[in-house]
Amino acid sequence: MLSSIIRSFAKARPAFDITPAAAKQIKKLLIGDCENRMMRIGLKAGGCSGFQYDFSFDSHARKGDSLFKKDGAQVVLDEKSLFYLRHSTLDFVDDKFSSAFKVVLPQDTTMHSCSCGRSVGTDNNPGACLH
Template sequence: MPDSAPLQTFSLSENAAKRILVLAEQEQSGTMLRVSVSGGGCSGFQYGFDFDTQVEEEDRVFERDGAKVVIDETSLELLTGSQIDFVEDLMGSYFKIENPQAESACGCGSSFSIAL
C-alpha cells in the first residue's frame, strides 16, 4: 500500500470563529477569512489576512461554528498544525497564528521563520 500524503491541518479557536462571524456579517454573503503566507517581514515569512468570497481549486477550507477560513495549498504547507486565535489585550485586538513550525517570530507576531 503506498504512503499517503500527510494530512494538512489547521484549526480555529472559539474566539477566532466568533470574530470571523462578526466581521463576515459586515461584508457580503459568503465571506470567508483568507489566511496566506508570503515571503517578507523581518523574519522571512509573513502572515496575510483578507476577506474573500471565492474558493479556488488549490484552496482548502477550514470551518468552526459556521466561520470559515480559506488557505491556499502553498501557504498551508507553512501553516500545517497551526491554530488561528483572536486576541484582545492592551496592545489591541488582532488575529494571531500559533504555528508549531515557526522557529522564531518577530516581536509583533506577523512574521516568522522556519528551518527548511
C-alpha cells in the first residue's frame, strides 16, 4: 500500500513547472541585475479573453506567493494567478519568427489561451481574440 501511495505521489503534477529553456532565459536576463532575483508571473484584467499575462522581475516573494525553482531560476506567482495557472508550464520559445516566454496550459483546465499568445480566459468567459 505504501508503495502505491509513493508511486501516486511521484506521478503528481507540479503546481507550476518551468522548462529548462525558460530557466536558462530567466537566468540570462537577470545576469548583472543586482536588485531582481526572480521572474514574477501574474494575470491582470484585460486582453481579448478576459486576462492578460503580466511578466516582470522582482527582488523577493510576497506574502501568499508561491515560489518555483528550476535549474537555478526562480519564478513566483501570487495566489490568484496560481489558482488560474495551476499545473501550467512556463516555456521559452525561440524560433526564426520570435522569441518569447509562453505559458502552456494543461489539457484538463477550464482556462484557454488566445491565439494572440498574450491573453488567457476561462471557459465561463471565452471572449474573442481581436488580434
